[in-house]
Amino acid sequence: MSESDTEDWQENARMIVDSARAIVPADGSLSRVRKARFHGSGFDREVMRQAADLGWMLMRVEEDAGGLGLGMRETCALMEVLGGGLVPEPVLSSLMAAAVLQERLPEAVLTGEAVIVTAWQDKVGAQDWRGGASGGRLLGRKYNVPGAADADFFAVVTGGGVAVVPRGAEGLTVTSEETLDGGRTGLLTFDGVEAEFLPCERVEQVLQDARLAHSAYLLGLSERALTITLDYLRVRKQFDKPIGSFQSLQHRATEMKIRLELARAAISATARRFDTGADERTRSRDAARCKLRAGELAMLVAREAVQMHGAMGITDEADIGLFVRKAISEANLFGGPRQQRASLAALLDQEEAA
Known part of the structure; x- marks a missing residue:
């Protein structure tokens, strides 16, 4: 990779991060997030419109298909x-839909007037996605669909292709339930929904990309939760000393920091390999490794944050409690630690057999 290529992606990343400040306050305020919890669809459509205006929906759409590439x-x-x-908004799910559909993305989604999310998971606790297509119709269910409570379109991923299904399609039932963090997750049930299946050979690649991107989401969550916890250790006192001066807590804080930086390095290196043409086996292996690291990191920081804050760490009033709940809700999406280890073991067996 040339020096100019490196500078290009770094400048792009800086601009993307700067644009995110329109949605994520620089002062770290969580007031908007608090208001969205346990209320309505669990996300703000105006934020999704802003995301579309900022070009986020087109990030993974190729330039020759009208995207940012x-x-x-x-x-x-x-x-x-x-x-x-x-x-809480289903930004990643919408990015996935755009990456799968490319130039076939509905125009209303591009303008921010409509929200599209991806429905791919066939079974709870599994990573299967090829079910659902049968003779030009959709049958069965798709689980863990973020934003389903108020989405306008669903990009339904099946072994027979991808179908764009409007919310009001005959035979489609959308149900949702609250998650621990105050959001909502959806279940789509298809009873012979007529659909046009669009060919797509990139589904597995898009899922690997999403697994890596979600690892980055968990990394950001974990880093902020750790920062909040370290700040608390500096102000809470026992025996007239900040508890952060106790060696046992310093060791535990150091362990979290090391695990966080290892996850950051793994995600960064994997993203670079993805961008520079990693082969299919490498992509599968590295995405699983990153998701394993990030999921375990989020749960480690959540547990330690509760321990170090004491009982207030799980209260609704404390900001750290929001991070703990989000970690529990998000850590297993795109496959929990057990599934990632199973994937890595299977890939290792394939390599040994080759």
């Missing part, structure tokens, strides 16, 4: 900022 390094930079701000 940006890479995973820029995408991960954005998702890290959104994670630090606990942004």
Whole structure:
């Protein structure tokens, strides 16, 4: 990679991060996030319109298809900022839909007038996505659909292709339930929904990209939660001393910081490999490794934050409690630690057999 290419992506990432400040306050305020919890659809359509105006929906759409053609390094930079701000909007799911559909994305989504999210997961606790297509119709279910409560379109991923399904399609039932962090997750049930299946050979690649991008979201969440916790250790006192001066807590804080920086390095290196043409096996392996690191990191920081804050760490009034709930809600999306280890073991077996 040339020096100019490196400078290009870094400048792009800086601009993307700067644009995110329209949604994630620079002062770290979580007032908007608090208002959205346990209320309505769990996200703000105006924020999704802003995201469209800022060009985020087109980040992973190729330039010859009318998009920005940006890479995973820029995408991960954005998702890290959104994670630090606990942004509840289904930005990543919309990015996935755009990446799958490319120039076939509905015009209303490009203008921000409509919201599209991706429905891909066939089973709870599994990463299967090829079900649903049968003779020009959609059957069965798609689980864990973010933003389903108020989305206008669904990009439904199946083994027979991708179908763009409007919310009011005959035979489609959309149900949603609250998550621990105050958001909502959706279930789509298809009873013979007529659909046009668009060919797409990039589904697995898009899912790998999303797994990496979600790892960056968890990284941003974990870093902000750790910062809040370290600040608390400096002000809370026992025996007339800040508890942050206790060696045992220093060791635990150091462990979190090391794990965080290792996750950051892994995500950065993987994003670079994705952008420079990694092969399919490398992409699968590295995305799983990053998701494993990021998911475990988020849960580690959440546990330690509660321990170090004491009982107030899980209260609704404390900001750290919002991060703990979000970590629990998000850590297993795109596959939890057990699934990532199973994926890595299977890839290792394939390499040994080759």
